[in-house]
Amino acid sequence: MKKVLIGACFLAYCLFALSFSANAQYVIKDADKQYELFNYSKAIDLYEQAYKKKESLHAAERLANAYAYTNNYKQAESWFAIASKMPESKPENILGYAKALQNNSKYSEAKVQYLNYIDKKKDVSENQQAVWIASCDSALKWMKYPKKVELINQKALNSPQSDWGAVNYLGGIVFTSDRANSGLESKESTPFLKFDGAKIPDKKVYGWTGNGYLKLYFKASPADSVLLFPIKAGTKYHVGSASFTADGNTLYFTLTRIADELERLKKQPTTVNVEIFSSKKAADGTWSEPVSFAYNDVNKYSVGDPFISTDGQSLYFSSNMPGGKGGTDIYVSEKTNAGEWGKPVNLEEANTQGNERSPVFDGKNNFYFSSDGRVGMGGLDVFEALRTGAGIGQIENMGYPFNSPQDDFGFSLNEKGGIVYLSSNRDGGLGSDDIYSLDEKMILAFKLEGQVFNKATNQPIAGALVTLAKVNGSSIKAETDDNGSYKFDLAKESEYNVSAEKTNYRSDVENLATIGLTTSELLKQNLFLETIVLNKAIKLENIYYDFDKSNIRPDAAVELDKLVKIMKDNPTIWIELGSHTDSRGNDQYNQWLSQSRANSAVQYIIDRGIEKNRISAKGYGESQLLNKCTNGVKCTDAAHQLNRRTEFKIVKQ
Secondary structure, three states: OHHHHHHHHHHHHHHHHHHHHHHHHHHHHHHHHHHHOOOHHHHHHHHHHHHHHOOOHHHHHHHHHHHHHOOOHHHHHHHHHHHHHOOOOOHHHHHHHHHHHHHOOOHHHHHHHHHHHHHHOOOOOHHHHHHHHHHHHHHHHHHHOOOOOEEEEOOOOOOOOOEEEEEEEOOEEEEEEOOOOOOOOOOOOOOEEEEEOOOOOOOOOEOOOOEOOOEEEEEOOOOOOOEEOOOOOOOOOOEEEEEEOOOOOEEEEEEOOOOOOOOOOOOOEEEEEOEEEEEEEOOOOOEOOOEEOOOOOOOOOOEEEEEEOOOOOEEEEEEOOOOOOOOOEEEEEEEOOOOOEOOOEEOOOOOOOOOEEEEEEOOOOEEEEEEOOOOOOOOOEEEEEEEEOOEEOOOEEOOOOOOOOOOEEEEEEOOOOOEEEEEEOOOOOOOOOEEEEEEOOOOEEEEEEEEEEEOOOOOEOOOOEEEEEEOOOOEEEEEOOOOOEEEEEEEOOOEEEEEEEOOOEEOEEEEEEOOOOOOOOEEEOOEEEEEOOOOOOEEEOOOOOOOOOOOOOHHHHHHHHHHHHHHHHOOOOEEEEEEEOOOOOOHHHHHHHHHHHHHHHHHHHHOOOOOHHHEEEEEEEOOOOOOOOOOOOOOOHHHHHHHOOEEEEEEEO
């Protein structure tokens, strides 16, 4: 009876495999459709499924770009590295790899790839070459000599989604978020929506991120809950960011809407650009219907990031309207004597061929804005300048750790003119974008020094990226020198995790603390990295199964938890988890049993937060025994148990 059952199961498995193979050819088409509609969260899942079936350049390129568009820089680096090394790969994949390395603070490696791209792409302007190389060199210098400032994550405002653009309002804070707002009615991370022209986009989920749409929220005081800001936006789509006049009675904000005048073509993607609107508060505290900014043009370009000056006479914003220098430029529109907004003027001194965002001015004419077109850490950096008459004075990068290798933007000023809130998607946040406040009175009392070594050879590793992350706080990074050495300053009464990583190595993480230390002293912590060898079997110790069983025993769970940690510490690796049986029993049955055991182990790992596309199960049955206990050979139970083992292989890094 067992043989008949196993045979039937095996036949069913084969039929399922054939059916799945026949359907796999359509996965890439579905992925392409989602990608072209900017539904990257769905496209990523489909492309990963397709890549597991067939390792194609098309899937690798699309995954690299989709992850870059969704600001998952570690995954983008991994996929650009793969795509750039594949046959017939384009030079643009090398450029994407360089940018991803830069976004991940790997500046020495990024510089190598920028030079590699420049060598292959002969038409890169000298100015652009200089910006790339100077950015890598400057970032290393800024990281070596960081400013004495700490960014504090505002956890009372932030969520696992995107939270940014905090501004003061009536003693509270108004900010933008795409958090789930269940139970409530109803970052321009992109300047538009895109959807199939034949039907409007989903009103609850934004395909680009897989989250909800951006809305304005208000927290009146530290003791109050976060609530939706009571603006009558008139749209189910993006709303935010916000800027208030000095008296708090007029609000300027951005939104996306499906306008009546929107040009829509059937069976072709339709783009919905961002627009600026304003609203006035009535005596009873309600807000008026939104009024469109005179220079909105939903079919041609976006306008966003509004900032209204303290006197209410100047409206600054960013836009990709025709005639600019690059992606998005900063413009200003002045009020005329008739009370209308005058024609926007490009702030040429501030703008570059890249993107300029988040313009703000204080009462002393200090000008702050973000740009990815200047020498910087990577992504959007914050710059400072002084407005002099009709022009802009010398522009300076705010340095590290004020800036990070990711996007730093969406800031606001206090009454004295200093920046009080900053938005960033830097490492260590609660969500994709988080709101931070600044502490420039950080007291540093201790020193941390150490070296990073190759675990196998005990040789120091130069150019490794070391991250010091305060538990429940911010992080700071540095590259090791030629001797593999690094050093940081530490605060009193604090706990830290210090980690090291480098391309082609598995990372190492250690914990340390200054809690209870009463005298100034030097702490030392060395870190050890293991080289990644693809497709090399690594045995998981103590992963044993009871005879003829596939359930996860408590002792096995302890070891599988270690693999979960490895995968969380190294978020780009994919593994194959293989299960092996002993030789007792029917060969075909053992093959089925080993697959069942592998499936159980993989499900255990997925249940603990590892993405399903990163791990696959492989049953080897009794085909790879470790000893002589083959069919017909008498062995002890202990000898047979050695063959009932679980191993893993890293199949992608």
